[in-house]
Amino acid sequence: MERILVSSCLIGRPVRYDGAAKPVGDDLFERWRTEGRLVPFCPEVSGGLTVPRPPAEIVGGDGHAVLDGTAHVRTDTGEDVTAEFLHGARQALDTARRSGARIALLKEGSPSCGSHQIYDGTFTGTPVPGDGVTTALLKREGIQVFSETDLPALNALLQTLETTPHPPPKP
Numbered sequence: 001m002e003r004i005l006v007s008s009c010l011i012g013r014p015v016r017y018d019g020a021a022k023p024v025g026d027d028l029f030e031r032w033r034t035e036g037r038l039v040p041f042c043p044e045v046s047g048g049l050t051v052p053r054p055p056a057e058i059v060g061g062d063g064h065a066v067l068d069g070t071a072h073v074r075t076d077t078g079e080d081v082t083a084e085f086l087h088g089a090r091q092a093l094d095t096a097r098r099s100g101a102r103i104a105l106l107k108e109g110s111p112s113c114g115s116h117q118i119y120d121g122t123f124t125g126t127p128v129p130g131d132g133v134t135t136a137l138l139k140r141e142g143i144q145v146f147s148e149t150d151l152p153a154l155n156a157l158l159q160t161l162e163t164t165p166h167p168p169p170k171p
Contacts (some may be wrong), residue, residue, distance in 0.1 A: 001162070004038055004103045005039050005041055005106075005138075006039060006105040006106070007040075007105065008040040009021045009022045010023065010024045010105065012066075015044070017049075017054055019051050022148075024115070025152075028152075029151060030075060039095060043085070043112045044093040044110075046087075046088045046132050048088075056081050056111050057074065057111055057118070057122075058118055058121055059073070061130070062136065063114075063134070063135055064130075065132065067087065073085045074121070085134075088134060089133045089136075089137040092134045093138060093141055096141075101143065102142070102144065103143065103144050103146065104146070106145055111133065113134055114131060114147075115132070116147055117147065120123055
């Protein structure tokens with residue numbers, strides 16, 4: 001059975017920067033939860049940030065640029081939290097590997113977990129195309145990342161993976 005690394009806020013845990021959750025109320029999601037596929041993880045909390053915490057955005061690029069050292073993650077007060085985001089991303093990758101997850105379902109728009117869009121670093125609510133830090137690292141390591149708006153596509157991939165033999169996950 002394929003495991004899915006999932007943002008903790010999507011399963012209802014109040015770990016977001018504002019202390020809230022963003023639970024997914026979809027039948028597919030509930031089936032995966034019941035089947036025991038979901039491996040909950042919050043890279044920001046695992047990276048050492050508190051709940052609640054100041055909002056943060058990537059300044060100067062997206063998660064790939066943060067991994068490459070050309071962009072930073074800053075709070076709305078200007079505090080550099082890049083190290084915490086990088087640490088959380090590495091923890092997420094480790095958790096995915098330990099659980100055998102080759103798929104991640106992450107919260108769209110997050111500076112950690114966004115997979116289609118993030119915010120532009122101006123704290124004006126302006127979305128831009130890009131990946132969050134955790135998403136960028138997982139993608140670089142061959143883990144397929146989906147957002148909560150991509151459940152049918154994720155389900156199609158699950159069906160394909162479970163009917164096709166595959167090599168063991170990377171150590």
